[in-house]
Amino acid sequence: TLNTMIVRTLSAVEVESSNIPEGGIFQTLNIPELQFTFNKDVKNSFETVLEDENGNTIEHTKTLTGRTLTISTPYEFKQNSKYTLKILNLEGTDGSRPEGEEYVISFSIDDGPTIQSTNIRSPFSVSNNILLTFNQNIDKKEDIKKYIKLNSGTNYTYTVTGNKVTLNPNTNLGFCQSNKVEVFKGLKSTEGLISSKGNTYTFKTNCARVTKVGTSVQGRGIYATYFGNGSKKILFFGSMHGSEANTKSTLSKLITELEINSSKIPSDKTVIIVTTFN
Numbered sequence: 001t002l003n004t005m006i007v008r009t010l011s012a013v014e015v016e017s018s019n020i021p022e023g024g025i026f027q028t029l030n031i032p033e034l035q036f037t038f039n040k041d042v043k044n045s046f047e048t049v050l051e052d053e054n055g056n057t058i059e060h061t062k063t064l065t066g067r068t069l070t071i072s073t074p075y076e077f078k079q080n081s082k083y084t085l086k087i088l089n090l091e092g093t094d095g096s097r098p099e100g101e102e103y104v105i106s107f108s109i110d111d112g113p114t115i116q117s118t119n120i121r122s123p124f125s126v127s128n129n130i131l132l133t134f135n136q137n138i139d140k141k142e143d144i145k146k147y148i149k150l151n152s153g154t155n156y157t158y159t160v161t162g163n164k165v166t167l168n169p170n171t172n173l174g175f176c177q178s179n180k181v182e183v184f185k186g187l188k189s190t191e192g193l194i195s196s197k198g199n200t201y202t203f204k205t206n207c208a209r210v211t212k213v214g215t216s217v218q219g220r221g222i223y224a225t226y227f228g229n230g231s232k233k234i235l236f237f238g239s240m241h242g243s244e245a246n247t248k249s250t251l252s253k254l255i256t257e258l259e260i261n262s263s264k265i266p267s268d269k270t271v272i273i274v275t276t277f278n
Helices: 245-260
Strands: 015-018 033-038 047-052 061-065 068-072 081-088 102-109 115-118 130-134 148-150 156-161 164-169 178-183 199-204 209-215 221-227 232-237 269-274
Touching: 015 102, 047 068, 130 178, 148 164, 221 245, 232 245, 245 269
Parallel strands: 232 269
Antiparallel strands: 015 033, 033 068, 047 081, 061 068, 081 102, 115 130, 130 164, 148 178, 156 164, 178 199, 209 221, 221 269
């Protein structure tokens, strides 16, 4: 043994926390400063470079207080844009460094409100309200009817609750009809972001019409499902006897099939299905 040495490895310098939201997307233009807290004390000899998505350098100042780095800038961040902050020559007071040559943090400013989800499905109940869920809270001062059209003119009332807009048509949409919801660009969030693109949703209301046609001897309702409006009526009924539950299952599947393929029902026919006759 020529020599014995004790070697102590150092953990890398990392950003432990920041005020950048999860996913790195701000949903506001009001960003007074960016803050980053390191996992250990660092020397104040590092450099910072803030750039936009085109590689243009953005004027800023850096302040290190304890383990917290604060980036301030008079620059006005732009909607639907990406930015990168590079920290160069970063070194801990214990001599450690980041895992790479530079520490890179990327973030972006979101576009205006975009639809995240809806309750629009085909078939859609003729009496349902339409629920649109956005990725941002909607400014309640907005005239929703200016930005959302139902069938290019169907009148409706609406409510705005956070990021949800509910449309309540003044009249039922009507059975077996094609419908369209158009969301135009320009809708504003509570943080002032304005949508730059729209969406269009098409859907069909349910074609099945369910009516109570009678009651059993023990008072249970007997219901019929109608498709079409023709003068010639075709009747299917199942479960005439207690051992015929499979006929109810078969007719239930027929209802699903006719709902999907309602356009194939001849105009002179009305199909009536009673899944449970007894």
